[in-house]
Amino acid sequence: MDPYDRISLAVAAAAGAAPSSHLSTLAIHGGQWPDPATGAILTPIYQSTTFRQEAVGRHKGYTYTRQANPTVEALERNLGALEGALPAAAFATGLAALATLFLTVLKAGDHVVLSSVIYGGTVRLLRRVLHDFGVATTLVDTTSEAALRAALARPTRLALVESPGNPTLVLTDLAMVARVAREAGALVAVDNTLLTAALQRPLDLGADVVVYSTTKYIEGHNATVGGALVTRDPALLERLKFVRNATGCPQAPFDAWLTLRGLKTLPLRMARHSAVAQCVAEWLERHPRVSWIRHPGLASFPQRDLARRQQGGGGGMIAFEIAGDAERLMSAVKLCALAENLGAVESLITHPATMTHGSLTPEERREMGVSDGLVRLSVGLEDPETIIADLDQALGA
Numbered sequence: 001m002d003p004y005d006r007i008s009l010a011v012a013a014a015a016g017a018a019p020s021s022h023l024s025t026l027a028i029h030g031g032q033w034p035d036p037a038t039g040a041i042l043t044p045i046y047q048s049t050t051f052r053q054e055a056v057g058r059h060k061g062y063t064y065t066r067q068a069n070p071t072v073e074a075l076e077r078n079l080g081a082l083e084g085a086l087p088a089a090a091f092a093t094g095l096a097a098l099a100t101l102f103l104t105v106l107k108a109g110d111h112v113v114l115s116s117v118i119y120g121g122t123v124r125l126l127r128r129v130l131h132d133f134g135v136a137t138t139l140v141d142t143t144s145e146a147a148l149r150a151a152l153a154r155p156t157r158l159a160l161v162e163s164p165g166n167p168t169l170v171l172t173d174l175a176m177v178a179r180v181a182r183e184a185g186a187l188v189a190v191d192n193t194l195l196t197a198a199l200q201r202p203l204d205l206g207a208d209v210v211v212y213s214t215t216k217y218i219e220g221h222n223a224t225v226g227g228a229l230v231t232r233d234p235a236l237l238e239r240l241k242f243v244r245n246a247t248g249c250p251q252a253p254f255d256a257w258l259t260l261r262g263l264k265t266l267p268l269r270m271a272r273h274s275a276v277a278q279c280v281a282e283w284l285e286r287h288p289r290v291s292w293i294r295h296p297g298l299a300s301f302p303q304r305d306l307a308r309r310q311q312g313g314g315g316g317m318i319a320f321e322i323a324g325d326a327e328r329l330m331s332a333v334k335l336c337a338l339a340e341n342l343g344a345v346e347s348l349i350t351h352p353a354t355m356t357h358g359s360l361t362p363e364e365r366r367e368m369g370v371s372d373g374l375v376r377l378s379v380g381l382e383d384p385e386t387i388i389a390d391l392d393q394a395l396g397a
């Protein structure tokens, strides 16, 4: 029996339920087996572009690393196992994954609907690049079913949503989007970068494709850039891999190996990120300089019921605004680092208006609620008291 099936079945038997309920075991073992040649418990890094072939047309499934690589495939099996899906397609970056999704499912004349609160690079790719190839994009407030239905009245090939939306953490009801978009004949993709399969399972809620920047929580240690697409549709997966090979943007073997190592602790890290962020958010909410704060774990979170229904935890991200100079706060932090990234063990603080969403127009930022005073905090895995002490001194500065 394929060892991948053996692990999945063992987990299912132990759980008496779907394998998805034993994510820690799947994160460590899903799609992994000791190296048949040596017994090495970790998948080796197959750092080779080229694979020797036995005869013309006869080989072991690998010819050239742009097309397929055993270490990258180990990562793809693991990502797929976590999502209860086919092995994923892994990419050089999250944006390479998004670009491949768009090049695979869209053609000139197609229309895309995006949730209005979404990573700025996704909007830039569609509006500043694919627009010139005849793809139209509409940003819509996907918290409103009526607004979504109105946008989908125009024939739509793809609906892509992010929940929580980066950076203001507005939630979208993914089951609603899947139902309404499917009725309208659109494919549904969910960027699950901010929560991962450990806290949210878009395919179970009706999505066709899950998008990841593995750069964030999936790898989790600020060590790699990477992306992934996960689906249960074999024909779509085959086409995605065809386009990935044609455009040349797969994940590299060493980065795949580092990502695999990060994945082993994903459920543990996501639970801890949520717990530490909860402490920090509750403290920030009481601070007199904080004018508003959003974190899905807070009792005051406006979409608390949806957060409870859809997410397995609050996640590690906090959005807030302060009275006064937000840029001064961000320059005064010492433990937290002022940086563009999110989702790593180190706490990172970001100014979305000039950093992650700086490529958008002021109108686009206004539409997304990205004000100049907005602060995004990616809470790491440090002791919460130390993060709070750092924010306290920076807010007093």
Ligand SMILES: Cc1ncc(COP(=O)(O)O)c(C=O)c1O
Residues within 6 Å of the ligand: 093, 094, 095, 096, 119, 121, 162, 166, 191, 193, 194, 212, 213, 214, 215, 225, 226, 227, 356
């Ligand atoms: C939600 C989300 N999706 C996609 C991306 C793009 O990923 P990458 O930076 O790995 O290309 C990012 C990057 O910040 C992101 O935050």
